[in-house]
Amino acid sequence: VDLVERMLAGDVRALARLITYIESRHPELPQLMEKAYSHGGEAHIIGITGPPGAGKSTLVDKMTMHFREQGKRVGIVAIDPSSPFSGGALLGDRIRMSQHASDDGVFIRSLGTRGSHGGLSLATREVVRLLNSAGFDIIVVETVGVGQTELDIMELADSTVVVFVPESGDTVQTMKAGLTEIADIFVVNKSDREGASIMYRELQLMIEMANAKPWTPRLLSTVASKNEGVSDLVEALAEHQSFLSESDIGQKKRRAGNLVEFIEILTGEIGDRIRDESAQDGLAELIEQVKSGKTNPYLAALTVLRDPVLLRDLFAFDGKKKDSD
Amino acid sequence: VDLVERMLAGDVRALARLITYIESRHPELPQLMEKAYSHGGEAHIIGITGPPGAGKSTLVDKMTMHFREQGKRVGIVAIDPSSPFSGGALLGDRIRMSQHASDDGVFIRSLGTRGSHGGLSLATREVVRLLNSAGFDIIVVETVGVGQTELDIMELADSTVVVFVPESGDTVQTMKAGLTEIADIFVVNKSDREGASIMYRELQLMIEMANAKPWTPRLLSTVASKNEGVSDLVEALAEHQSFLSESDIGQKKRRAGNLVEFIEILTGEIGDRIRDESAQDGLAELIEQVKSGKTNPYLAALTVLRDPVLLRDLFAFDGKKKDSD
Numbered sequence: 237v238d239l240v241e242r243m244l245a246g247d248v249r250a251l252a253r254l255i256t257y258i259e260s261r262h263p264e265l266p267q268l269m270e271k272a273y274s275h276g277g278e279a280h281i282i283g284i285t286g287p288p289g290a291g292k293s294t295l296v297d298k299m300t301m302h303f304r305e306q307g308k309r310v311g312i313v314a315i316d317p318s319s320p321f322s323g324g325a326l327l328g329d330r331i332r333m334s335q336h337a338s339d340d341g342v343f344i345r346s347l348g349t350r351g352s353h354g355g356l357s358l359a360t361r362e363v364v365r366l367l368n369s370a371g372f373d374i375i376v377v378e379t380v381g382v383g384q385t386e387l388d389i390m391e392l393a394d395s396t397v398v399v400f401v402p403e404s405g406d407t408v409q410t411m412k413a414g415l416t417e418i419a420d421i422f423v424v425n426k427s428d429r430e431g432a433s434i435m436y437r438e439l440q441l442m443i444e445m446a447n448a449k450p451w452t453p454r455l456l457s458t459v460a461s462k463n464e465g466v467s468d469l470v471e472a473l474a475e476h477q478s479f480l481s482e483s484d485i486g487q488k489k490r491r492a493g494n495l496v497e498f499i500e501i502l503t504g505e506i507g508d509r510i511r512d513e514s515a516q517d518g519l520a521e522l523i524e525q526v527k528s529g530k531t532n533p534y535l536a537a538l539t540v541l542r543d544p545v546l547l548r549d550l551f552a553f554d555g556k557k558k559d560s561d
Numbered sequence: 562v563d564l565v566e567r568m569l570a571g572d573v574r575a576l577a578r579l580i581t582y583i584e585s586r587h588p589e590l591p592q593l594m595e596k597a598y599s600h601g602g603e604a605h606i607i608g609i610t611g612p613p614g615a616g617k618s619t620l621v622d623k624m625t626m627h628f629r630e631q632g633k634r635v636g637i638v639a640i641d642p643s644s645p646f647s648g649g650a651l652l653g654d655r656i657r658m659s660q661h662a663s664d665d666g667v668f669i670r671s672l673g674t675r676g677s678h679g680g681l682s683l684a685t686r687e688v689v690r691l692l693n694s695a696g697f698d699i700i701v702v703e704t705v706g707v708g709q710t711e712l713d714i715m716e717l718a719d720s721t722v723v724v725f726v727p728e729s730g731d732t733v734q735t736m737k738a739g740l741t742e743i744a745d746i747f748v749v750n751k752s753d754r755e756g757a758s759i760m761y762r763e764l765q766l767m768i769e770m771a772n773a774k775p776w777t778p779r780l781l782s783t784v785a786s787k788n789e790g791v792s793d794l795v796e797a798l799a800e801h802q803s804f805l806s807e808s809d810i811g812q813k814k815r816r817a818g819n820l821v822e823f824i825e826i827l828t829g830e831i832g833d834r835i836r837d838e839s840a841q842d843g844l845a846e847l848i849e850q851v852k853s854g855k856t857n858p859y860l861a862a863l864t865v866l867r868d869p870v871l872l873r874d875l876f877a878f879d880g881k882k883k884d885s886d
Contacts, residue, residue, distance in 0.1 A: 266863055273857035491852040498851045499835050501862035503828035510824050526823045527816040532598035533823035538591055540827055544872040 240271045243370055248343060251370050255345055258362045261355075261508060269362060277368030279311075280477050283393030284378045285418075290399040291425045295460040295469075296378050297336075302470045303374050304341055311367035312344045313360060315379040315389060343372065357388045358500040361493075364392060390418055392493055394486065395476045397469070399423045400439070402431035408438055416446035419453050420476050423469060427457035451479055509550040516549040565596045568695055573668060576695050580670055583687045586680075586833060594687060602693035604636075605802050608718030609703045610743075615724040616750045620785040620794075621703055622661075627795045628699050629666055636692035637669045638685060640704040640714060668697065682713045683825040686818075689717060715743055717818055719811065720801045722794070724748045725764070727756035733763055741771035744778050745801050748794060752782035776804055834875040841874040 242250035254272070257265055284292050296312060303310050336342040347359055360377060367375045379389055390396050398419040400408065408415065415422075422439050424432055436457060443453050454472045458465035480486030509515070515523050522539060525531035540546050567575035579597070582590055609617050621637060628635050661667040672684055685702060692700045704714055715721050723744040725733060733740065740747075747764050749757055761782060768778050779797045783790035805811030834840070840848050847864060850856035865871050 266859060270857065270859040270863060273859050276854070276857075490854065494851050494854060494858055495836070495848065498848070498858040498861050499832045501858050502835075502865055503832050505862060505866055506831070507824045507828050510827075511820070523820065523823070526819050529601065529815065529819060532595065532601075533819055533826050534591060534595040534598050536823050537826035537830060538595060541830055541872075541875070544869040547866075547869040547872070550866070 240268055243272065243366065244275055246371070248340065251343065251366060252345070254366055255347075255363055258359050258366075259347065266505070269365075272366055272369050275369040277371060279368045279372050279375045280473070281364060281368075281375045281377065281392065281394045282473060283390045283396040284376060284399060285390055285396070286399035286423075286425075287401075287404055290401050290404065291460050292378055292399050295399060295423070295425060295458065295466070296376055298460050298463050298466040299376070299470060300336060300342060301463075302467055304336075304339065308373035309341045309371065310343070311364075311370070311372035311375045312342070313363050313367070313375070313377045314344070314346045315356065315360060315377065343367065343370075355504060357392075358497070358504050360389050361392050361497050361500070365497075391496065394480055394489065395420045395473055397421045397423055397473070399425050400435060401426045402429045402435045405431070405435060405438065408435070408442070416443060416448055416453060420451060421454045421456065421469065421472050423465075424455075424457045425460050427465070428459050428462075432457065450483060451476070451485070506547065506550065514550050519546045519549060522546070565593055568597065568691065569600055571696070573665065576668065576691060577670070579691055580672075580688055583684050583691075584672065591830070594690075597691055597694050600694040602696060604689075604693045604697050604700045605798070606689060606693075606700045606702065606717065606719045607798060608715045608721040609701060609724060610715055610721070611724035611748075611750075612726075612729055615726050615729065616785050617703055617724050620724060620748070620750060620783065620791070621701055623785050623788050623791040624701070624795060625661060625667060626788075627792055629661075629664065633698035634666045634696065635668070635699045635701065636689075636695070636697035637667070637701045637703065638688050638692070639669070639671045640681065640685060640702065668692065668695075680829060682717075683822070683829055685714050686717050686822050686825070690822075716821065719805055719814065720745045720798055722746045722748055722798070724750050725760060726751045727754045727760045730756070730760060730763065733760070733767070741768060741773055741778060745776060746779045746781065746794065746797050748790075749780075749782045750785050752790070753784050753787075757782065775808060776801070776810070831872065831875065839875050844871045844874060847871070 239250050239254055243254055254268065256262075257268065262268075284296060286292055293314070300310050300312065336344065345363065347356065347363060364375050364377065377389065377393060396418055398415060398421075400423070402424065422443070424435050424439065426432070427436070436455065439455055443455060446453075454476075456465055456468050456472060458469060460466060480489070510519075510523065513520075519540070522531065522536050526533055526536045564575050564579055568579055579593065581587075582593065587593075609621055611617055618639070625635050625637065661669065670688065672681065672688060689700050689702065702714065702718060721743055723740060723746070725748070727749065747768070749760050749764065751757070752761070761780065764780055768780060771778075779801075781790055781793050781797060783794060785791060805814070835844075835848065838845075844865070847856065847861050851858055851861045
């Protein structure tokens with residue numbers, strides 16, 4: 237808990253330690269997070285996604301420069317899917333960010349999925365909450381968008397930017413309508429390359445067809461490596477933030493996000509504790525029957541759902557098991 | 562429930578309907594599945610994964626021919642990640658399978674992720690269970706391995722085959738040790754192409770380095786389109802199945818799988834019902850506080866975990882809400 241107070245006071249090492257606790261599912265996490273969460277923040281949470289090689293990291297790098305010029309503190313969470321077939325290029329990309337390494341107004345952290353059971357979405361939400369409590373003005377969540385996990389993660393953003401390059405034509409065709417559902421802003425990066433205008437028109441057509449209301453996704457061209465178009469992107473993000481606060485969309489998003497987070501924490505904790513063999517008494521017997529195949533998982537789940545009191549022995553948050561009920 | 566009896570009696574349309582119920586999270590699913598699950602099966606569950614373009618569908622097609630010659634009934638579940646950035650080539654691939662379309666010993670079904678909240682892993686387990694109950698001897702689960710979701714899915718297989726092509730060198734380099742953890746059998750498909758022997762040696766070296774015990778992953782070359790090497794693969798799968806039944810590894814896998822399934826059903830149902838606004842009374846008030854930000858999600862989750870009786874009003878499985886507690 238001391239750690240949380242240090243984080244709230246601006247201690248970056250305490251923040252980093254807490255994130256490590258999140259990654260390792262430290263047993264004291266619930267208490268620590270409960271304390272951290274009681275200090276909300278007003279950060280603008282920006283999601284950036286797109287296929288590998290779209291130049292997302294460079295774009296985030298340049299956006300960060302702009303935000304820093306505005307005097308804003310920036311927290312960056314890079315999601316590395318560590319997926320066997322998608323590659324793990326993010327670490328290399330991050331090295332390019334090192335120009336911000338000595339700037340204590342910028343905090344960068346990678347989160348990986350290795351070993352987690354669908355827990356990445358929750359872990360990301362938790363890290364974003366911490367950064368928010370720690371007083372960052374802008375929080376950027378960058379993912380390589382290759383799967384459902386990454387899309388789920390984008391749900392936590394206030395504003396989502398989807399980045400393409402001129403070569404992404406097939407990807408756009410494959411996604412079609414799905415794209416306009418998640419993107420608030422489209423970016424054609426590396427737009428000095430051949431095919432950029434074709435990609436731009438393709439996205440423009442798609443946006444027109446989708447006819448999204450009340451917010452029509454913005455479409456921008458950038459050359460992040462040359463810092464071209466990045467200030468327009470920063471401006472479009474500010475516009476979207478204003479739109480969110482002026483309409484009820486922003487509030488709806490936050491409400492939905494709060495609910496998802498509650499469900500993920502609740503069900504994640506139940507799952508973790510069953511997996512950790514914290515179950516005792518009736519629940520432990522039921523679980524053994526499930527494992528051995530004597531009871532089928534559905535019947536066992538129904539048994540617990542009809543009598544959730546069975547879950548009670550899972551939760552001895554002081555670290556000791558309950559010795560009676 | 563009638564539907565389940567028809568499925569158990571071999572009615573393929575009833576099976577297809579039940580799978581649709583799984584995809585749409587039909588409200589009667591718990592009761593239907595509980596009934597279906599009480600009829601276990603002894604199928605060999607085979608997972609096939611690998612990067613897009615590795616020829617997995619053709620390989621599955623040819624494997625299916627071999628299994629059919631052995632008189633075995635084959636159920637195939639193709640997982641289509643429907644992921645924005647990975648493409649949806651599976652449907653086209655499936656058309657090639659149409660030679661089995663008139664064979665009632667083969668059942669093929671695609672499962673997509675669109676709209677599901679991390680529920681694909683559970684849905685796949687449920688479909689595999691159904692196919693098992695319906696008496697299929699071989700169940701093949703084919704995924705395009707691009708994310709954590711797909712790897713989680715592979716956990717349900719008794720035997721996992723990872724398929725590469727000569728061009729997959731970078732992918733193998735990126736994954737390294739992770740690969741030997743999931744693969745029981747490696748296949749270099751399209752091995753008549755240039756670079757096949759380099760890929761083969763690379764995988765061979767990786768397998769030797771990993772020094773996995775007690776099962777050393779097998780390494781095979783195939784040209785699925787010409788049916789070359791496929792009978793060796795079918796044989797290696799039979800070997801691995803024997804290994805599983807002779808060691809305690811198979812039993813351990815099943816026990817772990819049963820537990821994961823129980824956790825996914827339990828926590829999935831809790832999440833679904835909270836999302837569906839089934840909560841009443843105390844829980845409904847708590848949820849409103851979470852949504853509005855008056856209570857933070859962690860504190861709310863802890864409140865429920867400490868007093869799981871709060872969950873009781875979520876579960877009125879006869880479709881009616883509980884009117885008292």
